[in-house]
Amino acid sequence: SQQGEEDPQALSIQEGENATMNCSYKTSINNLQWYRQNSGRGLVHLILIRSNEREKHSGRLRVTLDTSKKSSSLLITASRAADTASYFCATAPGLYSGAGSYQLTFGKGTKLSVIP
Amino acid sequence: DVKVTQSSRYLVKRTGEKVFLECVQDMDHENMFWYRQDPGLGLRLIYFSYDVKMKEKGDIPEGYSVSREKKERFSLILESASTNQTSMYLCASSLNPGQGYNEQFFGPGTRLTVL
Numbered sequence: 001s002q003q004g005e006e007d008p009q010a011l012s013i014q015e016g017e018n019a020t021m022n023c024s025y026k027t028s029i030n031n032l033q034w035y036r037q038n039s040g041r042g043l044v045h046l047i048l049i050r051s052n053e054r055e056k057h058s059g060r061l062r063v064t065l066d067t068s069k070k071s072s073s074l075l076i077t078a079s080r081a082a083d084t085a086s087y088f089c090a091t092a093p094g095l096y097s098g099a100g101s102y103q104l105t106f107g108k109g110t111k112l113s114v115i116p
Numbered sequence: 117d118v119k120v121t122q123s124s125r126y127l128v129k130r131t132g133e134k135v136f137l138e139c140v141q142d143m144d145h146e147n148m149f150w151y152r153q154d155p156g157l158g159l160r161l162i163y164f165s166y167d168v169k170m171k172e173k174g175d176i177p178e179g180y181s182v183s184r185e186k187k188e189r190f191s192l193i194l195e196s197a198s199t200n201q202t203s204m205y206l207c208a209s210s211l212n213p214g215q216g217y218n219e220q221f222f223g224p225g226t227r228l229t230v231l
Contacts, residue, residue, distance in 0.1 A: 045221070
């Protein structure tokens, strides 16, 4: 079942602008992760934020997490044409018990287009 | 770096054929996963395995089976392929949550077309 829902579904920006994508989820989480997928390829892990963290940075990426609103955002600063890809959020369940705790639940993704 | 490889990038099969998709990871991960990805539906979990010979159904197991005889290898089997199984299939692996982050490492995907 889908837990994370990304918003918007598609985003088109000019090179150099910032891109913001949002993710909402429904149940308690242990952590939330963001992945990137270039067209027709596998997903690549970008960043993980734990439920007790509010903000995390990695290079041009900034992720925030608001557990009270059950939402997260991914900000890509100074975007480049190479950032063109689909971005997915994925949630890990809040209680690590049983085989189900090993799963991640992925959203449907935001398709980002960065125009040179 | 973790490497997850899948046996084929593109595969074309006929309806009713038995199809094997192979996935191999080289980082001694306990967990391995099979997803399918379809436009507008995102990634949906078919099966996963948390140990050799252990398997758990995901959200859409119907029409599929899996095999994990060795830790590094996880196979997805379509017993009798149907056209509605035309999709992109993605394999992934991860550590157990207790060992640290449970980020998943993905293979490049197999685009399967069933005619």
